[in-house]
Amino acid sequence: xxxxxxxxxxxxxxxxxxxxxxxxxxxxxxxxxxxxxxxxxxxxxxxxxxxxxxxxxxxxxxxxxxxxxxxxxxxxxxxxxxxxxxxxxxxxxxxxxxxxxxxxxxxxxxxxxxxxxxxxxxxxxxxxxxxxxxxxxxxxxxxxxxxxxxxxxxxxxxxxxxxxxxxxxxxxxxxxxxxxxxxxxxxxxxxxxxxxxx
Numbered sequence: 001x002x003x004x005x006x007x008x009x010x011x012x013x014x015x016x017x018x019x020x021x022x023x024x025x026x027x028x029x030x031x032x033x034x035x036x037x038x039x040x041x042x043x044x045x046x047x048x049x050x051x052x053x054x055x056x057x058x059x060x061x062x063x064x065x066x067x068x069x070x071x072x073x074x075x076x077x078x079x080x081x082x083x084x085x086x087x088x089x090x091x092x093x094x095x096x097x098x099x100x101x102x103x104x105x106x107x108x109x110x111x112x113x114x115x116x117x118x119x120x121x122x123x124x125x126x127x128x129x130x131x132x133x134x135x136x137x138x139x140x141x142x143x144x145x146x147x148x149x150x151x152x153x154x155x156x157x158x159x160x161x162x163x164x165x166x167x168x169x170x171x172x173x174x175x176x177x178x179x180x181x182x183x184x185x186x187x188x189x190x191x192x193x194x195x196x197x198x
Contacts, residue, residue: 001122002190003051003145004039004183005115008032009152011056015087019077026080031150033079034180039187040066041074047187053115054083058158061110062086069104112158116165119145124167128186130176132169135186140194146186148179 010027022030032054039052048067055061062083064072072082082105089101096114098106110118119125123143147162154162172185189195 001049001051001143002047002187003053003119003122003143004035004186005053005055005119005145005147006032006035006179007058007112007147007149007154007158008054008056009150009155011054011150013056013060013087013090015084017084019080019084022076022080028151029080029083030076031179033076033083034178035183036064036072036079037074037076038180038183040064040069040072046072050187053119055110055112055115058111059109060087060090061108061115063098063106063108065104065106067104071102072104113161116147116161119147120165125162125165127162127166127169128172128182129169130171132171135170135172135189136195138168138170138194140190144190146183148182150179 011029011032012026017026022033036052040047040050046066046069050066052064053061082102086101086105086107089099090107093099093108096108096110098108100106116125123145124141125145125147128146128148172182177185
């Protein structure tokens with residue numbers, strides 16, 4: 001199982017945003033939508049062994065499960081529509097209890113530290129960071145959670161929480177990548193058994 005936790009610092013936590021202004025009025029929700037598509041979608045298929053958790057403003061988490069998600073397309077607007085539907089259901093979520101808003105899309109009132117604690121129960125927690133060790137030094141785990149941020153660096157308290165929870169920090173190459181690009185490379189690393197089966 002592979003999981004990606006993406007921190008959205010400016011993203012909305014309520015459904016009252018426009019699908020026509022994801023990069024502006026919706027707090028760069030476009031970045032997070034690209035991350036969902038990069039993590040879950042393949043050519044004409046969906047990764048059933050993958051999950052994406054979008055932590056929105058340290059208050060609400062929207063979770064996409066590749067094995068059960070429906071109506072997911074690669075365009076940002078479609079993904080944002082699923083996020084908006086999840087946020088419409090957020091008032092039914094009590095604390096860390098997940099509510100299924102649509103098939104394979106869940107919402108809970110989980111902040112970053114709670115999401116990390118949940119991930120730590122199920123395999124390695126790995127930060128994707130340009131100053132980490134080379135990903136090729138990471139022994140491919142059976143289950144792994146990669147943690148990364150949107151277009152902002154993690155805040156100091158977020159970084160401290162991640163430092164405490166993470167088993168490793170790795171870089172994916174010599175060039176700094178956008179979050180969605182980093183997810184594609186991480187998926188490729190796992191798909192090829194750590195680049196051994198290319």
